Every structure is written in structure tokens, then in C-alpha cells.
Amino acid sequence: MADISTRRTEAETRLAELRQLQGVALLDDQDFYHAPLDEVEKELAALDAAEGEAVRRQRQEAARAEQERLANLRKTLTIxxxxxxxxxxxxxxAAxxxxxALKEVRARSADATRLLRSLGVHPATQLDAYESEFRMSLRFATALKPLVGLRRRFGQIAFPEARTPFDQPWRTAEAAIANPDISKALRG
Known part of the structure; x- marks a missing residue:
């Protein structure tokens, strides 16, 4: 395109010179040979056509590149x-x-409470359904903390403050809660 631009500048300069000579010839009542002027005008017309074609090709290439970009985005969207x-x-x-699993925790907690009572151990309320559900809800909220962050919400679900000691491994923490009563019952 720079070559066409340079050629256009040169042709326009020659055209201006030839038109000046044409004007001088007309004022001096002399003959003017039009062939060089016609050639420069033809060259300028050709340069106009070349610039137009270059712009058309650029637009065509840009449209092709845009179509390719959109096709790639569609492919990525599918994946x-x-x-x-x-x-x-x-x-x-997982849900x-x-x-x-939580239904089973509730049921097994109730089973353990019943068995402890049958063995003559009156467990603290730690194993009853309400306490088990309460602890598991806090463990669940703590596990979801990385997902919900400080908002403590996931869509329409609001979670309690996730806090320690509920960030400990669930099995270990639950075993520690039940172990005193279980050990007592197992010793007889």
C-alpha cells in the first residue's frame, strides 16, 4: 500500500505540472499535447482501483478472520x-x-444412642439426632467455605458462620465426641 501511496503522490505531482503546462499553453495560444496528461489520469484511475481492491481484500480477510474467530469461539463454547x-x-x-450419607449419620447416631442406653450408659446429648445434625451442618458449612467465601450464601442457601473446630477431619472429630461414652459401654 505504501508503494501505491508513493506512486499516487508522484502521479498527482505530475498531473498538477501537466495541468499547469496545459493552462500556460491555453493562455499563450499554443498547442498542448494531451497524451501525457491522459496517461497520468489513467494511472491515477488505476491507482484508485488498486487502492479499492486492496481495501476490499483487507475487508475480506478481516471478515474471514472474524468468521474463523467466531468458529473457534463456538467450538470452545461446545467444549x-x-x-x-x-x-x-x-x-x-455428590449432592x-x-x-x-447425612441421613445415615443421623440414623447411626440414633442407633448408637439407643445401644448406649441399652448398655446402661446414658450418653451426653452429643449423639442425639439434633446435635448430630447441628454439628454436621456446621461441618458442611465449613467445607463449603471456599465456595461461598464471606457471603455465606450459595444461591438461595444461607450457611452459618464456618468456624473451628468444624474444619477438622469429620471422622476424627466425631470419634472424639462419641469415644468417652462408647469406651464406657464397651468396658461394661
Missing amino acids: VEEHRLEAVDRAEK HSLTD
Whole structure:
């Protein structure tokens, strides 16, 4: 394009010179040979056409590049959506697994309380359903802290303040709570 621009500048300079000579010839009532003027005008017309074609090609290339960019974005979107849906599947399975596990924690806590009483140990309220649910809810909230951050919300679900000691391994913490009564019952 710089070459065309340079050629245009040179041709416009020659055209101005030739028109000046044409004006001088007309004033001096002399003949003027038009062929060089016609050639420069033809060259300028060709340069105009070349510039137009260059712009058309640039637009065409830009449109092709944009179409390619959009096609790549669509391909990426397809992959991202598949990964998102796979994550949704995993979340659904995990939620159902968590629900089943928490139901089992509640049921096994009630079983342990009943068995302890049958063995003559009157456990502290730590193993009853309400206390177990309370602790597990705080453990769950603490586990979700990295997801919810300081907002303590996930969509429509509001969580209590996630805090220690509920950030400890669940099994170890629950065993420590039940161990005094369990040990007492097992000793007889």
C-alpha cells in the first residue's frame, strides 16, 4: 500500500505540472499535447482501483478472520458446555451421596444412642439426632467455605458462620465426641 501511496503522490505531482503546462499553453495560444496528461489520469484511475481492491481484500480477510474467530469461539463454547454439564452431573451425584450419607449419620447416631442406653450408659446429648445434625451442618458449612467465601450464601442457601473446630477431619472429630461414652459401654 505504501508503494501505491508513493506512486499516487508522484502521479498527482505530475498531473498538477501537466495541468499547469496545459493552462500556460491555453493562455499563450499554443498547442498542448494531451497524451501525457491522459496517461497520468489513467494511472491515477488505476491507482484508485488498486487502492479499492486492496481495501476490499483487507475487508475480506478481516471478515474471514472474524468468521474463523467466531468458529473457534463456538467450538470452545461446545467444549466448555460439555465440561459444565459433566460438572453438573458430578454435583448432582455428590449432592445425592451427601444426602444419603447425612441421613445415615443421623440414623447411626440414633442407633448408637439407643445401644448406649441399652448398655446402661446414658450418653451426653452429643449423639442425639439434633446435635448430630447441628454439628454436621456446621461441618458442611465449613467445607463449603471456599465456595461461598464471606457471603455465606450459595444461591438461595444461607450457611452459618464456618468456624473451628468444624474444619477438622469429620471422622476424627466425631470419634472424639462419641469415644468417652462408647469406651464406657464397651468396658461394661
